[in-house]
Amino acid sequence: MKRWQSVLLGVVISVATLAYALNGNDLSRIGDELAGGRYLWAIPCGLLIALGLWFRGLRWRFLLNERITPMHSFHITNISYFLNAWLPLRLGEVARAYLVTRLKPPISMFTALSSVVVERLIDLLAVVVLVVLAVQLTDVPSEVQVSAQLIGIISVLGMLVLAFFAARRQVAHAIVRFFLSILPFLERLGVRSLADKVLDGIAPLGSVRGVSYSLWWSLWAWTTSIVAGYVLLFAFYDQPNWAAALLMIAAAALAIALPAVPGSVGPFEAAIIVGLQLSGMIDPANGLPQERAFAFAVVLHLVNAACYVILGYLGLLQERVSLGEVFRAARDAVARKPAADAALKTPTTEG
Numbered sequence: 001m002k003r004w005q006s007v008l009l010g011v012v013i014s015v016a017t018l019a020y021a022l023n024g025n026d027l028s029r030i031g032d033e034l035a036g037g038r039y040l041w042a043i044p045c046g047l048l049i050a051l052g053l054w055f056r057g058l059r060w061r062f063l064l065n066e067r068i069t070p071m072h073s074f075h076i077t078n079i080s081y082f083l084n085a086w087l088p089l090r091l092g093e094v095a096r097a098y099l100v101t102r103l104k105p106p107i108s109m110f111t112a113l114s115s116v117v118v119e120r121l122i123d124l125l126a127v128v129v130l131v132v133l134a135v136q137l138t139d140v141p142s143e144v145q146v147s148a149q150l151i152g153i154i155s156v157l158g159m160l161v162l163a164f165f166a167a168r169r170q171v172a173h174a175i176v177r178f179f180l181s182i183l184p185f186l187e188r189l190g191v192r193s194l195a196d197k198v199l200d201g202i203a204p205l206g207s208v209r210g211v212s213y214s215l216w217w218s219l220w221a222w223t224t225s226i227v228a229g230y231v232l233l234f235a236f237y238d239q240p241n242w243a244a245a246l247l248m249i250a251a252a253a254l255a256i257a258l259p260a261v262p263g264s265v266g267p268f269e270a271a272i273i274v275g276l277q278l279s280g281m282i283d284p285a286n287g288l289p290q291e292r293a294f295a296f297a298v299v300l301h302l303v304n305a306a307c308y309v310i311l312g313y314l315g316l317l318q319e320r321v322s323l324g325e326v327f328r329a330a331r332d333a334v335a336r337k338p339a340a341d342a343a344l345k346t347p348t349t350e351g
Helices: 001-023 027-035 038-063 071-087 091-100 109-137 144-168 169-182 184-189 192-206 208-233 242-255 267-277 288-318 323-334 339-343
Strands: none
Touching: 001 071, 001 267, 027 288, 038 109, 038 208, 071 267, 071 288, 071 323, 091 109, 091 184, 091 192, 091 267, 091 323, 109 144, 109 192, 109 208, 109 242, 144 169, 144 192, 144 267, 169 184, 169 192, 184 192, 208 242, 208 339, 242 267, 267 288
């Protein structure tokens, strides 16, 4: 898909989801709801978001076989979230893979990207767990339950396949040799080396310890995200519920994966409103108007974005890299230019 087509698709999705989020709202009342917010709750919410990013950084460090320091992992993770929040096409993940090539010793981009794939599969599984927990607290439509089950099956199968190859590297090597025997021209593309780099990225899944630690840090990361959402609900609601926090965080995690305008404007708000609606937090008859839900979604989005900007900027300073350099490297990598090889020659410090 060409760049302009991707941008156009993102705009269409953003407009459509924003229209859904605003459907049935009295626009004049949204300002009143925003004016009545108790914004001191944004402080503990922001601190919990930062703590969650620390846990995600620790998880990624473990998936990289602890080849980088906790602080490098934290700062680079923050930079990737910052870029994902403001750039299309999930360029933050590519930027994260580029940044580890600057470390000493460097880590291959393919190894880093493979670890990101593992992260995403674990996060998909976490979304299923959130929905299952929410089902215990409130009535959730059967369609949502079925969708969660499908996502769970996909994520589990994906993890099992990766775990198999991580534990049986010789099988992966045999498959590579087979394809090279019938397609010898692939040898010139460095397929053997590429396969080893990918296997390095999924290596932690090859052991019980690796899976356990990955799930452990994921548990803490998602717990802080849920608590952060629950805490911010107090800014607009006198009696928030945990089902709302579970469902809106799960829905938002899926929504931000959609192509959209920078910042996921539209999909994020729509996902939060879906979560609140499913949990009974939208009920005009009982003093829970739709306008309040939209106002809350906007504020939660802004708090998240502010955390990503602040921590991402600090990450850029600590990693001694400019935003322009990271953006160019990510863009070149997406365009399949040899940015990774050039990056290996870039000096940096190991802190």
